[in-house]
Amino acid sequence: MAQVSGMMLGRRRFLVGGAALGAAGVAALTGCTSNDDDTAENANVSTGGGDNAAPGKQITIGFSAPAADHGWIGAITTNARAQADVHSDVDLQATEGTNDLSLQISQVETLINDGVDVLVILPHDGKALTEVARKAMDAGIPVINLDRVFDSPLAYRTWIGGDNYGMGVAAGNYIAARLKDNGVTNPVIAEIPGIDSLPLTQERSKGFSDALAAAGLKVGPRVPAEFTVETGERAAANLLQAAPRIDALWNHDDDQGIGVLSAIDAAGRDEFFMVGGAGSKDVMELIKADDGVVKATVTYPPSMASSAINLARLVAQGRTLSDLVENDVPSSITLASATITKDNVDKYLKFGFAS
Known part of the structure; x- marks a missing residue:
């Protein structure tokens, strides 16, 4: 862990x-x-x-x-x-x-x-x-x-x-660009949204799928959580069990991301990279360390x-x-929703909230 x-x-x-x-x-x-x-x-x-x-x-x-x-x-x-x-x-x-x-x-x-x-x-x-x-x-x-x-x-x-649709677009654009740079063809792109019944979740997912579609890609396995650590862990465990291969994952919320990362560690999976959502300090510290699956997060500023x-x-x-x-x-x-990577994380780190 x-x-x-x-x-x-x-x-x-x-x-x-x-x-x-x-x-x-x-x-x-x-x-x-x-x-x-x-x-x-x-x-x-x-x-x-x-x-x-x-x-x-x-x-x-x-x-x-x-x-x-x-x-x-x-x-x-x-x-x-x-x-x-x-x-x-x-x-x-x-x-x-x-x-x-x-x-x-x-x-x-x-x-x-x-x-x-x-x-x-x-x-x-x-x-x-x-x-x-x-x-x-x-x-x-x-x-x-x-x-x-x-x-x-x-x-x-x-x-x-915040811009929920723009948040999804930012995540989709980052994932599409990184996969292209890595030369990945026919990628499996997973998604762990928050509460699916909320309009904000639907807007985020729409922005994500639209951005991927513009790059000729599509969303693969998708398992919703409920913006909590516990549901994030459960959703990620179910997704990982059902998908033997993943190339990229977008988790909508950095708070539920604590549980998502716990499930990833428990499964011993590291063949993919992950993008978070909201911009927590904890996730930004992982991005800065650059020694795990988390490579970016898209902001939703409190x-x-x-x-x-x-x-x-x-x-x-x-x-x-x-x-x-x-x-x-x-x-x-x-x-606006900004994309935070290791290249600009120092600019945003002091603004991160505690998950």
Whole structure:
């Protein structure tokens, strides 16, 4: 289990507290520091620029997200709290993270009744929380929809999130290029997605298959997991047992990747290379070491939570992004998915979140 020992240490660190991944994409909102634990000074925050750096009217931002039972979600909450602390004109009213849909709806209703100025919501299920988000909007409380999108644009003022389709494209392009460079013909390309019923998973898989198809390739064995260590290990074990040969593997999520790599080690398989997803610090350290199957990961930055807090502040104070000509904050912001390899890992390593 040599290649996963460091990742398991990272998993234990997450039980104490999450961390975060840095990203580019919204120049006026980004600016990051390293993170090794769940402290404000180690989260991804921006101090702003231009007129937006100056304090405005005092506002209260309500924040709701799922339970931090996953390294990426832990980083989301860490970043949101740390970014709010940067602004002297922001009071953050954060609910306790939960995966109980009824409880999250109730928590958001409480924030609405408390009269917060603006809401930042990462819904456990976008469809299920659409109605309560619309209730907030109807009450004159702008909603910043973070990552998992609500069913109706009437439920949010601005959406900000990662590029799930682009994430799949990035993984597919990297795999296709590496196989071509290695002279591999008729490759067997495996895929371990997250929860298959989620639109984000479907978008990632569509981007992956489209990118491979453009290179004249196709997805081979595919076994879904559920974004957890345990399901990642189970899915990988089943896939490896069914496929005696694999040339490349894309695992959608670096947190479930802990289990995937455990199964790979247990099976003694190393004839293929693997690409991860999201950009955890643990996976980036494996990429840097370059002595195992992991050769790349494609980012899905939880620093989007920091940007969401900044967007909420600007919307509530009637400001806009400092580099835009328009008077208003955009209604949609999609962050780019970068491909991290041993050639650029040092640029991204300090932004990795703990799995």
